Amino acid sequence: MLGYRSMFIEFDPSVSIDRILREITLENDAFGASFEPQVRPADERFGDFQANGILPFAKKAGLNPRDLAQKLIGLLPHSDFWETSIAGPGFINFKLSPLFFKKWIEKFKNAESFRNAAEVKKPQKIVVDFSSPNTAKQMHVGHIRSTIIGESLARLFSFIGHEVIRDNHLGDWGTQFGILLFAIKKENISLEDLGTDPITKLENLYRMGNGWVKDDENKLVQAREELVKLQNGNPENLALWQKIKDISMDSFLGIYKMLGVQFDYSLGESFYKNKVEPVYEKLLHHQICVENAGALVVFHPEHKRFSKQPFIIRKSDGASNYASTDLATVEYRRKEWQSEQIIYVTDGRQRDHFEQLFMTVQKWFSKEKNICPILKHVWFGTILGEDNKAIKTRDGEPIKLIDLLNESIERAKALVVEKNPDLENSEVSRRAKIIGLGAIRYADLSQDRTLDYVFSWEKLLAMQGNTGPYLQYAVARIHSIFRKVGLKPNEIRISDYPPTSDSEKKLARKLLFFSGAIKQTIKELKPHFLGTYLYELTTEFSSFYSQNKVVVEENEIKFLRLILCARTLCVLEIGLDILGIETLQEM
């Protein structure tokens, strides 16, 4: 009887506690199947986990919550793994025993066992659609969030066992090409000979062209003609367009390489331009869309807003727009790739668009009795300028993404040189890159993605306090300890001792919450939950490190502390890798 009820050492201990509470309440008259344990991590002062479910349950049943809590505790089989107590109005606190910590540390011993423990039961094929810059322009600060958040989510999905397809949905078929082609021809520019920074040249040309057409109706007409020629397949314009795309991709790839991002596909809107006609036909056939003022639009009568606000899928001049290509894209990803889930990582200002897109797709797929992939819009806040307005490309000075990245690397370089005056240049550069890019990534990923923030160099490039380099520093120090003892982290044997000192226990305790942090990050698709957890783990480590000397005479104490270091290192390296932040052995 106690066999199946006995506590298993789970990656997430709250799972075991929840299961046992459900088992013992299920057959009991006082509780029954409707009892929800509500197991949460507890405040350190009270224990390690708490079950809050007694309070609402007692209220509903008209019982005294403390009495009921007492009853529940009475039903619990004795365990060497925890102590329970009732507190406040009826919280049940679980304080895990040193034995539990010892067993947990023994069981989850390397990246492999962490990964296995975190794996989902049913892996899915998930498309992550992110970054998606427009060709003919440089990537600017506005693109950093999609790129970094998207990559992090992709890594997270992979970590828990999903199959991930990274797709860079390039904006390579917009109206910008009319203006750009016009400018190229008028200035008689050769795209083969744009010098060392071709993308900047293109961008300047576009800006120039944009200025012309604004003031001159005649030039606007000519630019439109170039666009029409391109869309009709004019070979000259098509060749120029392809060349522009190649130049753009070169510049994007430089940034992706720095950031460790690799796409499986970069299909872009142009890929779908010939796939929209059948979509129109199908949606018309199913009476999902209607013609309205010359355009083809979708209304959703059941929706308070979209019953009036149209989703325009074909413009009145017959041309497609991003709604058209997005529809075709969903169909392609489902049919060709069998995607079960599609995640779009874009600016929050596109929320209406995606809401309308998703509703339309669901109706469409439902009519055809096709399985509709799970569609999620992972939106993020705007990066604002000093004036609290979005940083825009057209006016003002857009901050180029490449400049931001390089600036951070330069700042890191100065610090690395300051700390290591004799280090050779190549190693300085290597470390500076990892530290500088880590700082930027962490700055963005450590805050809730849905919030806007005002752009500031200081914020993005900070290297002290709650920052990427702080986490990297802890990793480097752990490596340093292992160098000192001449052992590798995976060579550390289990100590006979469980965590005993205050900071040993606190550190071990924090390690247990890794799984919870992963789950919460997945549930909300918000990497800052993981970032916050890693920061908290790091502060526990730093505290432990300064209060407990690791390399001591007594072997069992030494190995206990070394194993805590090894496990902390493992969690930090896995977690930081999910955030896309590289680590160093020395910094």
Add this chain to the structure above:
RNA sequence: GCUCCCGUAGUUCAAUGGAUAGAAUAUUGGUCUCCGGAACCGAAGAUCUGGGUUCGACUCCCAGCGGGAGUGCCA
């Protein structure tokens, strides 16, 4: 007009409806014979206003106030 997002220490950010709202930074006092001071320990400092729901509200609902966004042919 309608819809959505956001108002938390001086500043920048946290807080699956749960116990005394956590950090960073700035200010300030310590650690400084230490396995790496990019560190550690301490002090001080905050939930926009008013109602409501709840055993319990930063969190949910309503009304204000303030900031931002979207709202038919850009993406």
